[in-house]
Amino acid sequence: MPTVYFRIAARDPFRPTRAPALERLLARADARSRVTGWRQPAYQAVAGGATEPPAIGAAQLHASGDAQRDGWVALATPVHLVAGMSHVQLPADGMLEIDTAEADRLAADFNRSFGGGGVRMARGRGSTLLCVFDSPISVQTASPEDALGEDVWTHQPRGPDAAALRRLSTEIEMWLFGHAVNAARAARGAPAISALWLWGGGAADAAMPAIEGWTAGNDALFSAFAPRAQYPRAAGSGSARPGVVVLSTWPGTPAWSEAERSWLEPAVDDLKAGRLRRIEISAAETSFTVSARGLARFWRKSRPWWEFFGIDAPPAQDGRLDA
Numbered sequence: 001m002p003t004v005y006f007r008i009a010a011r012d013p014f015r016p017t018r019a020p021a022l023e024r025l026l027a028r029a030d031a032r033s034r035v036t037g038w039r040q041p042a043y044q045a046v047a048g049g050a051t052e053p054p055a056i057g058a059a060q061l062h063a064s065g066d067a068q069r070d071g072w073v074a075l076a077t078p079v080h081l082v083a084g085m086s087h088v089q090l091p092a093d094g095m096l097e098i099d100t101a102e103a104d105r106l107a108a109d110f111n112r113s114f115g116g117g118g119v120r121m122a123r124g125r126g127s128t129l130l131c132v133f134d135s136p137i138s139v140q141t142a143s144p145e146d147a148l149g150e151d152v153w154t155h156q157p158r159g160p161d162a163a164a165l166r167r168l169s170t171e172i173e174m175w176l177f178g179h180a181v182n183a184a185r186a187a188r189g190a191p192a193i194s195a196l197w198l199w200g201g202g203a204a205d206a207a208m209p210a211i212e213g214w215t216a217g218n219d220a221l222f223s224a225f226a227p228r229a230q231y232p233r234a235a236g237s238g239s240a241r242p243g244v245v246v247l248s249t250w251p252g253t254p255a256w257s258e259a260e261r262s263w264l265e266p267a268v269d270d271l272k273a274g275r276l277r278r279i280e281i282s283a284a285e286t287s288f289t290v291s292a293r294g295l296a297r298f299w300r301k302s303r304p305w306w307e308f309f310g311i312d313a314p315p316a317q318d319g320r321l322d323a
Helices: 021-025 038-044 058-062 100-114 161-174 180-187 256-273
Strands: 003-008 033-034 072-079 088-090 119-123 129-133 195-203 215-217 245-246 278-283 287-291
Touching: 003 058, 021 245, 021 256, 021 287, 038 245, 038 278, 058 072, 058 129, 072 180, 100 119, 100 161, 100 180, 129 195, 161 195, 161 245, 245 256, 256 278, 256 287
Parallel strands: 003 245, 003 278, 215 245
Antiparallel strands: 033 287, 072 129, 072 195, 119 129, 278 287
């Protein structure tokens, strides 16, 4: 029986607002586990036994139809950095969303500025930016998600070619300073793009595995697999298909209510009907497993959803939390 994996991956400022339906599911969960790399168990849910997801950069390059014979490709995620007295920090809201027009402008200008240097910029699905190198490189990179709220130095690339990648990153920062895209962002009050965080790299010619399930949401990896706009409802007594849903809004918000109706409620219906084996719900570094049997544990007491995931709730301005 299949699994549907939900990931809460909001990036906007967190305000603690209760989400009763989610809290009831979490209270009745069968198990709680620690998860440090959530994309791997999520990928396993839809990949038919594959244990390792493909390199995210390569998946995006293939999804765009721009695969090449060799070389190396990484995501180039726009970030806003904040300089302190002794370090540079990626703040909690430092991963930026850009639109396709901004992505196309940055890619075109990058290729004019850096053309001929063995590297180019391309756009994957949506507004995802990719940095494509002519030759393979050997380097280990960290996700910007892992650096949120921290000193960026501790998350710098490592490996034989790390110095070259760090040097390119520094050149990109200088290129972005005063760029027309940033001037337009400043005019509308949007944060400047300080840097492009290079990560998720892999061989550009790597074969992409087929997945057996479906995906939804705007995630760097799972958007490469033609994400769905609607939950694929199962009919009759047959099994549902496995899926991954990446939710980019915090529980309790108006946008969450819509996402809950569109994705979580139909999955719970499939779970109750025996068409799913389980639902996985993860956020931060914690994941919960919910089964049909667990739904009957009505006596378990709910509590604020952020407490389940160990997320610290900032106090409201008046000192109270939203009910």
